[in-house]
Amino acid sequence: MRIFMDIEPLRHRDFRRLWLAGAITTSGAQFTAVAVPMQIYGLTGSSADVGLAGLVGFVPMVLGSLWGGAVADTADRRLVLLCTNAGIGVASLLLWFQAAAHLRSVVLLLVLVGLQQACFGANAAAGGAVVPRLVPAAVLPAANTLQSTASWSAGIAGPLLAGALLPVVGSPTLYLIDAVALTATLLAVWRLPPLLPVSSGGRGLGRNGVLAGLRLLTGDKVLVVTYAADFSALFLGLPYAVYPQLATGLRGADVVGVLYAAIPVGSVLAGLLSGTFTRKRRYGPAICGAVCCWGGAIAGFGLARSLAAASGLLVLAGAALTVLSAYRKSALQTVVTDELRGRLQGADTVIAAGGPRLAGLAHGAAASLVGPMWAVTGGGLLVVAVMLVLYTAVPDFRRFAQPGIG
Secondary structure (H helix, E strand, C coil): CCCCCCCHHHHCHHHHHHHHHHHHHHHHHHHHHHHHHHHHHHHHCCHHHHHHHHHHHHHHHHHHHHHHHHHHCCCCHHHHHHHHHHHHHHHHHHHHHHHHCCCCCHHHHHHHHHHHHHHHHHHHHHHHHHHHHHCCHHHHHHHHHHHHHHHHHHHHHHHHHHHHHHHHHCHHHHHHHHHHHHHHHHHHHHCCCCCCCCCCCCCCCCHHHHCHHHHHHHCCHHHHHHHHHHHHHHHHHCCHHHHHHHHHHHCCHHHHHHHHHHHHHHHHHHHHCHHHCCCCCEHHHHHHHHHHHHHHHHHHHHHCCCHHHHHHHHHHHHHHHHHHHHHHHHHHHHHCCHHHHHHHHHHHHHHHHHHHHHHHHHHHHHHHHHCHHHHHHHHHHHHHHHHHHHHHHCHHHHHCECCCCC
16 A cells, blocks of 8 residues: 555646746745735735735635636637636736835735735636646545645745845845745746647636626536535634634644644645555545544644644644545546636635635634634534534535546
């Protein structure tokens, strides 16, 4: 049995190039993710304004995801990736210019963040639809795990490096590094073969075409359960909002960074040991097991009374999240036909991004009512309960398997 990272997808040249370039670009994106809130706080001195940047970026990302998925189903996906990556790069260069020129306009900064997030949403929708064209269906879970591992690794290393460089070089240079890092992906995409739509007819760019992904998602029982499970896991079980309060009770506010790092560390460790789970043929049980493991670990985290136990449970939760992500994405990529895959990827991006953003509001409100421990533990137990109900109620999901995986 395989144990260590399943690198079979890297045997396929085009995917290998795209994955390596994506690892570089994702690391560069973390520089902007650090620079934007720091610049806003430096201009306004308000954490509320920093939070506003997340909301301002979310709406354009949703619209960009839905529209970009529709375009990806009716155009050359290679061209869509080139345009959207170029758009992200232009937004980074404009962010660099406004910071270097000391324009000191929060409105301009937020507009540029919105532009960048719209391009990112469209790019994510097209990128998810491209992967099944580059690797066989049998290794899709491994391919998705490789991408998740690269993303989580960048989420650990990127902010640390950006935080170290910020006081030395300033925010303009961080934006510039992000723009330069994007050239790696642009070169990799340029070398892809044309990825023309399987069936073309000019459909998909109107309102009905943009919303087709959401309609198709809600019309398939397997996808409904998959996304209900994923959304409930993140909405009910992602406790970032109460980390500061829980950290104070564990050993002091200074350990909050350990809590924030624990889930990404667990996700990376799962990626390094992906050979243990990427070749499972039965997707339904794999998703159910990952969600229940995530919910159980989060419930235990809420009850933990030591930093070691709390961080260990979050590491376990992070590992489960990587397994869930691998099979959720693979389910989407295999259930639908290629001509609709972009629109479903757009819907996927909206749902995957919406859960974590709403989780902060839910956990913050629940913690104020019942306390942080029960807000977290109760949320984790609800995740398990919802998953078991869905798994029991929908036989098609229990039987869902991908042919060709050993």
